[in-house]
Amino acid sequence: MKKTALFLLLSACLASCTKSNGNQYEVKMDRFTFEKVNEVIREKVMTSGEVEHGNLVSSVSSAFLNTPYKGNTLVGSADTNEILVADFNGVDCFTLIDYVEALTRAKDYKSFINKLVETRYAQGNVAYFSRKHFFTDWSAVAPYNATDVTRKISSDYVSVQKNLNAKADGGEYIPNLGIIPREINYIPGHAIDAAVLAKLKSGDYIGVHSKLPGLDVSHTGIIIKTAGKVWFRNASSLASNMKVVDSPFVEYMTSKPGFIVLRAD
Structure with missing residues (x-):
């Protein structure tokens, strides 16, 4: 069967037949993304053997280097039906890590769709208010994507209590989502030293702590360790980048x- 025919057949089936908790949902994916999903699984996941998960995250995420930065690609709101979007033509900092983690768990195209649902949504329920809207949802909301290891990386960590989604003026960033009390642990940028760098692993997911009320992070990315250097792989919205790049981790983070x-296992 030709690739185009296969893509159309699978797309039609997934769009009309895929269900989450008994509820039907639509999948949005173009041919480029479909082919890229299969390529990454075939060339990076299925050939990885028994490598540590973090090394697989590093390898899979390399397929996104130079991918254009593009925000607001997800479809859904309080007033609009949620659609499961997979779009590799452009990513933001959060969809990048969504796609990478889902791909590392996939064995084929259909399992990628299932893993993307588990990665992006609480209880695997494809709905706007079930999205894991906050970075720390990855370690706090089932199904869990990763474990928060911040306190193990540095004894200089700081703990703060936050009411996620609560704006300083009393409103909500995401109206009607509600307020989520959560303890946030973070390592100050100035506390990075050789010991901290040694404890970080390739494939660790990083959230840049936000001081704003109601937010846990302002940006996300992935630790990449290679040739004795530590990099921060991220979908950068800086005018000088506007794509997925590797930034020197220490240089990037010390001012944050x-x-x-x-850490995903």
């Missing part, structure tokens, strides 16, 4: 309030 470290 701090960072959270989540």
